[in-house]
Amino acid sequence: MGRAWIWVQWLIGWLPVAALFAVLMMTVHGAGIHEALHYSLRLMATAAVLGLVVHRVTARLPWPHPMRLAFIAKHALGAALYAVAWVLANSIVESVRVGSIVLVVGPGIAAYLVTGVWFYVMIAGVAYAQRAAARNAQLEALQARSQLAALRAQLHPHFLFNALHTVVQLIPLDPERATRAAEQLAALLRASFDNPREFVTLREEWAMVQLYLDIEAIRFGERLRVVTEFEDAALNELLPSFALQTLVENAVRHGAAPRVEATTVRVTARVEGETLLIATADDGMGAEPAALETGGTGLRRLRERLGWLYGASASLTVQTAPGRGLRVELRLPVKDEA
Template structure:
């Protein structure tokens, strides 16, 4: 009986061991996914590797870098990319003559064509055929033709995203140049006048203000990067307000409340500074007696909320609407410029919010996502 009990016990242990092994195996299989899941992952991963080279533009260097990944998407067939002028790059086993008559046809008519030894699909950006994807094969099939067409459409999407990104960058740079041209004459004239007033009476202060002016203009006219951090923007604002307080004296009061956790938030360059200048120039300056400007930045979950408020003369809301629409005449400095750049980067939900009325001051608010695709310093 003892022998039998031992045998039964041993059998149970073995059975449990097998059951645990099978359960772990099934769990491991579920974690890795079935063959279909794995194939989907591999395809997406391969596409993600090719995307950066394609978004950089359709040129020889990008084509050479993207081809190994495109080949993997197309079942390891020899592949090549062309632009409107001819071959950009091909895999080592792609025939030197890149089905030139077929490429010419596709460039002309903008649709996929196939022969006994190649499939050629168009690359289209904004309804323009800019090149082709060529797949060489000795076993043409309808499936390969469809696959080549879909991969070419995906490449076209990446090229279009690249062009949009480049266009957005060029537009933002142009808008920044316009903003600098708009704000600099007024500010430079007033700042130099304030500094000059201290040259004889307080030379040390004049020297200090001149250094602040140099640092401010260096930041405002820098040539690299379309984005900055809130901390850098606030440092520039502090220099600006130091210079303006030298001009206004006790007439200008400034308070600033900034949560430390939002200092590293990235935002478009010169998107807060012009709003502070508006508060001083169009709010406090025309006011009789002293005026105050308040700068607030606080954490709001996934967003950073920034508010610029003054107790100045305020404005008619219709005038502000005209300024935001870019139809203002001699109105707020850069208001439409900042609003348009914020919307172009983050979407229409992230434009400026302006609260104002005559003799009741002005409050301008902006809501910046802490993280946004393509936004980095």
């Protein structure tokens, strides 16, 4: 937010107070509307300028938890000084305006001082409320970032451990293939840790997924077939890193892994208006819907992550039934840039 806009907000905040004072002067003291407006605006102008000092004071005196007597005493002294300074500032402005020394006391010096104290309390209260709101917003943003980092960190080991499990399974059966798989896993690890971004293009994500599929191809051989249908426009769109990886891994886990027959996993991506649609579908064993949403599944973590990143703008839907394959659709709003 620009400094000029902050000043505009500050002035706008004082206008209702000036209007209230003008109404009081007209109703209580019988002043005309022009006289009342001019006088009240002068009073509020000096109060607003002195209020900037109060704002700085509140920044140097954070709200204590628990409340302390010293804090109250400092603000009581500040309120008294503000009230006196306000009376003096109004007197100086009026003296300059009429060309002679004038002490502005209005209906009485006591009433002016009390009004000054009330202004101080109002300004300080608003300042502390604004800082509390800003602090809460920062805490919520930090919590969101921490939650995203935790969910993202959970996705890393989820597919890396599965890939490592593939290598371990191959060691007693085919040491040569296990060696090749270990080398590919090392490449997968490097690619994973060399890309810490929250969002990547679909093209980059698919390059990562291919490393994973290369390892699974060693494990499954001809039992795993992958077919892709990517629109050119979709390849340059952004999505959360490891999102497509999660979908593909889920298809392999619930489709190819439980069966002896060959399983085809179809991966598609296209842009529909302002939405990026990514889908995986297999003709494998399928799964119980409840099994995909409970425990530490990658889909559940991905859905939580989508909620933090997009709110209700993104969706993850699953269509499955035992023995009839699994289809997962991910819909994301098109992002302009990373």
